[in-house]
Amino acid sequence: MKYQPPKFTDKELLEIFPEATKIISKKIKECKEAIKEKEQEMGNALNKIYALETDKFSEWFGEEVVKMQMMPALEELEINLLRLNHLKYLSNPNLQKDDYYKFEEKIENAKRYPIAELARSKLGLRQVGKNFVALCPFHNEKTPSFYIYPETNRFYCFGCQEKGDVITLTMALYGINFKEAVAMLQN
Numbered sequence: 001m002k003y004q005p006p007k008f009t010d011k012e013l014l015e016i017f018p019e020a021t022k023i024i025s026k027k028i029k030e031c032k033e034a035i036k037e038k039e040q041e042m043g044n045a046l047n048k049i050y051a052l053e054t055d056k057f058s059e060w061f062g063e064e065v066v067k068m069q070m071m072p073a074l075e076e077l078e079i080n081l082l083r084l085n086h087l088k089y090l091s092n093p094n095l096q097k098d099d100y101y102k103f104e105e106k107i108e109n110a111k112r113y114p115i116a117e118l119a120r121s122k123l124g125l126r127q128v129g130k131n132f133v134a135l136c137p138f139h140n141e142k143t144p145s146f147y148i149y150p151e152t153n154r155f156y157c158f159g160c161q162e163k164g165d166v167i168t169l170t171m172a173l174y175g176i177n178f179k180e181a182v183a184m185l186q187n
Contacts, residue, residue, distance in 0.1 A: 011090050021091035024084060031081045038074045110185035115166040116150045122173045137172055138162040
């Protein structure tokens with residue numbers, strides 16, 4: 001029989017290693033700085049592409065290469081920041097639950113923003129029954145295969161199989177991260 005190490009919750013780990021609570025704030029600051037640097041690096045790379053004055057396809061291709069190369073590291077940093085903030089909350093019982101759940105509430109509010117209204121501002125929508133169709137913002141196409149479903153507030157592309165909710169679409173259309181998309185959809 002293979003040895004299975006015990007699994008601990010974050011709260012249990014903080015109880016086992018209380019000294020970790022002393023460095024969480026420092027790690028949060030470092031993580032935020034790393035995110036800012038990575039975003040700056042991406043912005044610089046994209047600006048270099050836009051300065052080349054090439055055709056639309058080459059510009060699109062350059063954007064995709066930058067995303068493929070840099071987005072995984074940025075997403076990993078953002079996940080680490082979320083976990084560190086969670087650990088900070090667990091390590092400080094004086095924090096109010098309302099403060100901790102405030103972002104969760106913002107996410108829920110953002111998910112209720114009408115997806116068709118958001119897409120209408122950036123995509124040429126055509127109504128098809130209860131739904132809408134447009135050219136997909138995720139890939140180049142000549143015939144619309146990108147469907148918006150207002151009843152479920154979601155989208156799906158039959159061409160590239162990209163799918164998601166209003167937050168995912170906001171991130172893609174405006175080139176912003178999850179937190180920025182949630183904040184944008186609050187207004």
